[in-house]
Amino acid sequence: MTTNTATSSNDFAIDVSKKGLGYNKPQKMGKKLWAPMWIMAIMAFPIALALGVVRSNAISSGEAETTIATLGHVTTGVMFIGFSAIFAAISFAIARILGEFRKGGGEVQESVSTDVRTLKMPPTAKIFILGMAMGMMTLLVASIVHFVVAAQVSSGSISVATAETAAITLEAVRRLGVAVYLVAITFGLATIVKVLRFQAIRLRELV
């Protein structure tokens, strides 16, 4: 375990190998997936905004309450698919940065012809991955339920009042999902701080 008073790479939980370990699985995933997630988000945001404008016009022109409630749920569902995707893109980009440190750190040590010491995945990184998964699932499930409620209120199988109650419940769930996602990102960044400290110590050991 790492301590606050670590003075050598031995004070960290490390893997020792002859060759650099390269990217681990989450980092490989981060390299591949940040761009598709980013594109999905950048498409969802303007669509949700356009739906909001349509809903605003529906309210102004006095359209049926079911139409307005349906549009409300669809707008929020699309918007939070966008947020889920952009938080995923940010998380994958952080994983990608951690991958560069792991791969690059290994290559530099290899070039000195010494044992390659690689930091084991710290607890903060595990919390980062777990929190990201929880946040993403929460937002995605909430978005899907928004679409289900929209379909139900549109078809008349639930009342507008029930749809409104569902909107309040889903809003609570979404907000918690966003908070969990943001905390996960904080832990991902905290992992970078630890890696930087490890590398600052390890570099001086190479001499």
Add this chain to the structure above:
Amino acid sequence: MTYAADANLRPAVDADYTAASKWRSRGINLAMAGLTITAVAFVGNLAAVGQTGADRASTLAWTFGVTTTGFALIKTAIAVVLWGIILKLWLRAESLKVALPKLVGTPGTDPQPLGDIDTSFGKATITEKAPGPLPIHKMAKKMFRPMIVMGLMAVMVGLVVSFVAAGSAPNTAALAWMQGLQFLGEGMLLSGISFLLGTILWALRTAGGEVQESLGVNTYTPKMPNTAKAFVALMMLGLMVSIAQFIGYVAVAGSSDPAAAFAWLGPFREFGLGLILAGIALALVSIGNVLGFQFWRVANLIKNGERS
């Protein structure tokens, strides 16, 4: 060597590089506090499901204010951890300055002429001396603190307004001010985070130049990639949308029936935050690219150098 101009943006050269970052632990604690506050509002929000009329409106008003404040605290926590990253980046650069001369020995002859080159990490420039910061770096260094402070202030004022709205529900004017102020604050906080990421890119560029100069070799600097250009554009656009939504909410605060305006202002304010977040993702991608480039450069210097 002294760095008076940026003394408040980097630790002392002889700072303890082995010490754990206090900013990291502070950031994690602040994030957990933000999550706890959001969880309290979550329970309140669920309670609103069983309420009707003015009671429900009151609960929804304060839970909105408290939740957004919780988000603001977590975003501040992210900013605090990013500050920890900046300080540790400099200490790692100092370690490189200490270690590299011994690892490289006599640097090998550089076959590359001065000018632009293509690398697997994008275009780079080779110069004799380290290039200075880009205009966006200068702006980022100056702006991250005021943005974060103003953002937090706007969110806190919005929190007070949410309590006013809760105590006088239904109060559409207070609701409009609450939403406008808090999302302006959120936009500013995210912009502050963006400027901190810009400051990290500056630190990487400057430290990379200093390390190479200290070795007496040509300085390889990656050119500003398209992801970084798009990051700046998205951040600016998102901040403008955040300001525009605030103006929009203030404009409808006096309206007796703002429902139609609220219907588009809600997605509009979220659209603004989405743009800034999209920029943040690109900034992180740019940081990853620069790190890959720098590792490649360091490994090449070691491989091509002549150690005694």
